[in-house]
Amino acid sequence: VQLLESGGGAVQAGGSLRLSCATSGYRADAYCGGWVRQSPGKGREGVATIASDGRANYANFVKGRFSISQANAEKTLYLQMNNLKPEDTAMYYCALALMPHPKYCSLYYEMDHWGKGTQVTVSS
Numbered sequence: 001v002q003l004l005e006s007g008g009g010a011v012q013a014g015g016s017l018r019l020s021c022a023t024s025g026y027r028a029d030a031y032c033g034g035w036v037r038q039s040p041g042k043g044r045e046g047v048a049t050i051a052s053d054g055r056a057n058y059a060n061f062v063k064g065r066f067s068i069s070q071a072n073a074e075k076t077l078y079l080q081m082n083n084l085k086p087e088d089t090a091m092y093y094c095a096l097a098l099m100p101h102p103k104y105c106s107l108y109y110e111m112d113h114w115g116k117g118t119q120v121t122v123s124s
Contacts, residue, residue: 001025001113003094008118015084015122021077021094021115028052028098032105033070033077037090037120047092048079049109051102059107062088084122091117 007019019035034049048068050056056068067080077094095111 001096003096003113003115005092005094005115005118008092008120010121010123011084013085013122013124016080016082017084017120019079019081019092019094019118019120021079023075023077023094023096026096026098030099030102032097032099032102032109032111034095034105034107034111035068035077035079035092036095036111037088037092039090042090044093045090046107049105049107050077051105053102055102055105057105057107081120084120086122086124089120089122091119093117 002024004022031052032049035047036044037047038044048058050068050070065083069078094115096113097109097111
């Protein structure tokens with residue numbers, strides 16, 4: 001399974017970015033895809049997940065600002081990030097887990113596959 005992120009960059013506070021994650025190398029009826037971030041001195045934080053049935057979950061600190069989506073045919077995940085804040089600065093990783101049923105997908109599910117990450121830097 002391969003995951004390749006793109007779309008990171010540097011923006012000013014209040015700006016927007018759209019991250020993409022191209023996935024390949026698997027066949028599954030049920031999966032959980034998501035974005036996790038890590039900044040220096042902090043542990044990994046689950047940002048958002050989306051299940052194969054379309055249900056999404058968001059961390060409280062991004063609700064109303066970020067939106068996760070997927071293009072099933074292209075096996076691509078997206079993270080639209082609006083109204084970015086300096087505290088959103090982090091390396092953002094795409095993650096994927098194959099599972100027996102999409103109901104298990106959540107921010108706390110242990111992901112099996114990871115991308116290498118894309119850096120997001122927000123200046124004040």
